[in-house]
Amino acid sequence: MVKPWEVAKHEYLKAVRRRSFVLATLGFPLLFAAIIGFSVLVATDGGDSQPVGYVDESGLLAASQPAAGTQAFADETSARAALDAGTVQGYYVLPPGYLSGEAPRLVYLTEAPSDDARRAFNRLVRSALLADQSPEVRQRLEAGLSVTMQSAEDGRELASDDFLSFLIPLFAGMFYVFAVLSSAGYLLQAMTTEKENRTVEVMATSLSPMQLITGKAAGLFAVAMTQLAIWGAAAVLALTIAAAATDLFRGVQIPWSLMGVVLIYFVPSFALVAGIMIALGGVVADLQQGQQIAGIVNLFFIMPFFLFAIILARPDSPLAIALTLFPTTAFLTVAMRWGVTTVPAWQMAVGLIGLVICAVVAIWVAARVFRIGMLSYGQRLSWQTVRRALRGRELAG
């Protein structure tokens, strides 16, 4: 175990000292912080702090007290004067026929009143309309229909009106795929480095190909875990701070069950990508050639992003289910569907089993192709040689 550990340590330290790793690892939390910060700023800064005025010609609000953020005017002339004087953001006019269907008007100068101001006036009107209802009914009607969806199969619950509940899994899925693919990129580099630096023979006479592959994959797995841990910690910290700062994030709950699913999918996903990249590193002549092919391979992992709108609009469609069952797209599709539907356990199980099988096959192929490929300096292996390697005819040891 000492030799794979040495290789893992070597690869880990080499990768985390790379400028690209530092930039990506710190850049994402900074970007996340910037997005959260911007949201908090928008949510807390309602723009104009002036109230919104209203002129009630319908008599609906006669018995109501002006709510916070609103100001009553006796007629439109005085409201207009206040608007010109800049003491209100704008004003509503409830026409005499409002209750019989006549539309109200909103008057402003150049910029429409803020969302907060409009919400304050809406609340005032709704309260007046519901004045003869009991407080419980009023509260229900004002809150709207908030549904909690529950899967009869696994009991998982989902709130229908919490936009963050689908955004967070989506972001988690993105980060996950990015972490897997970037560490796969390092792995490809780690393989082609041996080839480009002509160190393969030194390696082959120091440890077995499987020890080398295991060490490299373990080191870069740790790199991916480090990256995910930093991103996860940054996300939790940012959400905690944001929840304390604004109502927008107050109801946010960390989807721990999804985090568990991430962990379950992570190892086989990484093993699958690792197997593909090791085999690719053995077949290609240099890193540049490898990266071109890796780009195509990566498409199979990020395909759900291109079908984002369809998956979210119809999360239980045959396409979404097919992508959940397909090994390379399984996790990202699950993450996308997580916030908008309850993914049946059987679909996740089938996707995961497929992923594990593919990962085992990929590692097997990688180990076979690796040794013969590694010694082919500066040239690409022919498919004939690869086929022979898979049949074990070119292999030693």
Add this chain to the structure above:
Amino acid sequence: MTTQSSTPTVQITGVRKSFGAVRAVDDVSFDVYPGEIFGMLGPNGAGKTTTIRLMLDIFRPDAGKVAVFGGPMEEEKKNRIGYMPEERGMYRDQKLESTLVYFARLKGMDEDEARDRLAGWLQRLDLYDHRQKRVQDLSKGMQQKAQIISTLVHEPDLIIIDEPFSGLDPVNTRLVKEIIEEQRQAGRTIIMSTHQMYQVEALCNRIVLIDKGRSVLYGAVDEIKRRFAGNAVLIEGEGDFTSVDGVLDAYQRNGAWHLPLAAGISPQEVLRSLASREDVHIERFEVAEASLDDIFVMVVQGETPDG
């Protein structure tokens, strides 16, 4: 010093290896014993590197048997082997010392011990002041010396060096020869593979000559030279000595012409032939000991002393 009574460190018996239609190694056999320097000689592309790779289990032979330390190659035996491949390999963007420590660790060495031993080697080979430099910033000769350190630092029982002197200046070539001789005196088994036969003939105890994948000559250097004694002449003088009857080859070394002779041709016949020519002027003529280069030319042309 050859101790053939002991168990061979390496035993190659009738190995064959083909790549597609090309037969790279064809029925090669030899043994290498502890405490000897064994030369694997032959021109570029003869099959020497493939034979080494078969020996080290990097390739598996199509036929024949390879035994290292008395049996098939196993993972535990790798720590007892130091191999300097023809394709020199070091991580170019890494620092010299950390690369050497990493390689030593992969040979099973403790890190502190590796650092201690490396310090001594780096000083001896004038690389100590360059140990914090990236490998790519070192000259080719320095990289070559670093590779030699990496091959020897874990004190292997079997040392295999492919083209040991390529890229080295005469001073460092001498230094490396000294180091190889020291390793032999320490009882280690050394296999040197090279196409520069004149570089190793004074060092090697025994050799195998490989040509086109086949072993064409195998035995102790002294014995082989005795067999081919008198089959070459050394000439100093003026004129063109490249087309002399009964001569297989003609090349200059240290200002003198070296002429290996065809089988059945005596030095006296060559002297008579040259004396009758007016376009050459001879200042010195002597029967020479055939060099390994000469012997190789004679053997591949079928001009053995018995032939």
